[in-house]
Amino acid sequence: MTYKETLDWMFAQLPMYQQKGPMAYNAKLNNSLSLATHLRNPHLNFKSIHVAGTNGKGSSSHMLASVLQEAGYKVGLYTSPHMKDFRERIKINGKPISQKSVIEFIEKNKAFLEKNKLSFFEMSVGMAFDYFSKKKVSIAIIEVGLGGRLDSTNIIKPEVSLITNIGLDHTDILGDTLAKITREKAGIIKPGIPVVISECQEEIAPVFKEIAKERNSDIVFAEKEDLKLYKTSLLGSYQNKNMKGVLAAIKRLKGFAISEEHIKSGLMKVVENTGLLGRWQVLQENPKVVCDTAHNSEGITLVMEQIRLQEFKTLHIVLGFVKEKNLDVILPLFPKDAIYYFARPDIPRGLDVEILEKKATEAGLKGSIYDSIPNAYKAALNKAAKDDFIYIGGSTFTVAEVL
Numbered sequence: 166m167t168y169k170e171t172l173d174w175m176f177a178q179l180p181m182y183q184q185k186g187p188m189a190y191n192a193k194l195n196n197s198l199s200l201a202t203h204l205r206n207p208h209l210n211f212k213s214i215h216v217a218g219t220n221g222k223g224s225s226s227h228m229l230a231s232v233l234q235e236a237g238y239k240v241g242l243y244t245s246p247h248m249k250d251f252r253e254r255i256k257i258n259g260k261p262i263s264q265k266s267v268i269e270f271i272e273k274n275k276a277f278l279e280k281n282k283l284s285f286f287e288m289s290v291g292m293a294f295d296y297f298s299k300k301k302v303s304i305a306i307i308e309v310g311l312g313g314r315l316d317s318t319n320i321i322k323p324e325v326s327l328i329t330n331i332g333l334d335h336t337d338i339l340g341d342t343l344a345k346i347t348r349e350k351a352g353i354i355k356p357g358i359p360v361v362i363s364e365c366q367e368e369i370a371p372v373f374k375e376i377a378k379e380r381n382s383d384i385v386f387a388e389k390e391d392l393k394l395y396k397t398s399l400l401g402s403y404q405n406k407n408m409k410g411v412l413a414a415i416k417r418l419k420g421f422a423i424s425e426e427h428i429k430s431g432l433m434k435v436v437e438n439t440g441l442l443g444r445w446q447v448l449q450e451n452p453k454v455v456c457d458t459a460h461n462s463e464g465i466t467l468v469m470e471q472i473r474l475q476e477f478k479t480l481h482i483v484l485g486f487v488k489e490k491n492l493d494v495i496l497p498l499f500p501k502d503a504i505y506y507f508a509r510p511d512i513p514r515g516l517d518v519e520i521l522e523k524k525a526t527e528a529g530l531k532g533s534i535y536d537s538i539p540n541a542y543k544a545a546l547n548k549a550a551k552d553d554f555i556y557i558g559g560s561t562f563t564v565a566e567v568l
Contacts, residue, residue, distance in 0.1 A: 168264040171271050172251055175285055196283050197317040200291040203277050207298030211241065213321050214414060217309040217350045218329025220464040221363065221407040224399055224435075224444050225329055226308040228411045231438040232431030233304060234258050236423045241297035241305030243290070243318070248442045248565040255293045259439045262296055270295060286310050290317040304421070314352020326353050326382075327414045328373075329407060330364040332463035347372045359383040359417045363410025387413035397432040401445035401457070402474070403467035408432065443564045445471065448557075452549040453477070456557040456564045460490070465498050468558065472500075477554035479504065481545040485538050485563035486521060487514040496528035504548065505532025506541035510562035538566040 166174065201208055216226045223244055230242040240258055247253040252261035270292045271278070278288050290310075297305045307323070309316045331347050347369045354360045354376055362373055365386040377384035387409040394412075397404055415423055435441055445468070448454040453475070459468045472480065480503040486492065487510065499505075507522045509515040518534050525532065535541035538557075545555050557567050 166268060166272065168268055171268045174275075175251075175271065175288065193315060194317070194320060196281060196287045197290065197320050199281060200274075200277070200283060200287060201294070201320055203274070204291055204295050207294040208321050210298040211302050212304045212420075213323045214304065214306050214418070215309065215318065215321060215323040215326045215353050216306060216329070217313040217316075217327070217353050218363065219332035219346070219350075219461065220459070220467070221329035221403075221410075222308050222327075223458075224404060224441070225327060225363070225407045225411050226306045227435050227439040227441040228397070228399070228407065228432060229327075229414065230256075230259075230306045231435045232411070232415060232423065232428050233306075233421070234438050235431040235434065236421065236427040238303035238421065239301070241293070241300070241302040242439060243293040243297075243305065244308040245286070245289070245310050246561055248561070248568055251289075253440070253442070254289060255296055256439065257297070257300055257302060259437075261440075262292075266296060267292070284317075287317045294321075309350075309353060312346075312349040312352070314349050316353075319353055322355055323353075323358060324419065325414050325417045326355065326358055326360040327410055328353070328360065328362050329410055330362075330463065331366060331369055332461055343369050344372055348376070351376045354380050354382050356380045357382060359385070361410055361413045361417065362386050363413075364388050364406055383417075385413055385417070395429050395432045398435050398437065399441070399444055400447065401468070401471050403471065404444075442568060443561065446564075446568075448567070451551040452481075452546075452553040452555055454546075454555040454557070456567055458561045458564050459558060460486075460560050462491075462494050462498060465495060465558070468556075469498055469500065472554070472556060475554055477552060478550060479553045481506065481549050481553060481555045482532075483508070483538065483541045483545050483555065483557040483563070483567075484521070484525075484532075484559045485510045485518075485541075486516045486559045487512070487562065488516050489514075490516070492521070492524045492528075496525055496530060499528070499530055501529045501531075503530070504545075505530050506535055506545050507532055508535040508538045508541040508563075510538060510560050511566060512562050515562065538563055542567050 242256045255262040365388045443458040483506045509518045
């Protein structure tokens, strides 16, 4: 198979959460463990840091990878979802896995994958672990896909676990309260392995403490630690929250020589070292255009605060969501004095633009409907003056279409 045929097979034959939503979620680790056994347990051959959380886990994972790269280590990085190309999910020192390696992994294991009906995510994780093992990485930063306890990545025994924060996202799968979601995310806490929680949320801190105590795991809330903050190439003041968690995790990482210089340069070269996309990413100036993948109420609140810090005459917002978002909670977070350009992300889970426009009108947001995200973006560019500001967001998939 060609690379495209290989991806088509992966996307089409087996459920993919990004495309199908909750029906693609496989709430058990049996498949991941059986694939690991089939691959001769590659996850046991490298050290790792496990990163979970509702918001900031992607940025935190890339920060960690960048710092460790600057310290001279060979660093694997597994993240999801991808923006433009599947290979963004699996990188070593910022370089994506080769098309040849993707094709070879699927060809070699296709019979097993089909027979055992593995999901898209399960096979992607297996591929990453196999690749990191074969390439003998010094350490891998492994970002949880969804939740934690039953996520396919949760077969590793990391050096340290990092949980950024807890918000009400994926409530149809992880639970409808912060406490329930906390228990799912805290599922990555391993016996005797230190865990860092980036933000201290008073109502759920006791849940984390209880689970850490049960597992004899040292727990630290980074927000309460006296940590020196540094400049980072990741724009957005909200990155300081992520940075605290990253710094506390590095502090607890044994057996790695990481100096303050490595930390400084790593945090300043995150995008350069890892190729991170879509986090307060500036696409152009005059008018200034920024996109961000924030897609739940906590993330969007932080991004809206960041927009308020900008200087501009008129605000233009290109918006598209996926179906299962609670728009009654999310849309009121957006400013009423902006001009909106509504469109549907080009995936099966994309929310119909008529529904979005109706809900937005109810929330006091005024704008027009467009037949695609690129056309909505084009319209915003045509309408905006040089001293205006254009924001593109609502979904990872909305952002992916303008990059």
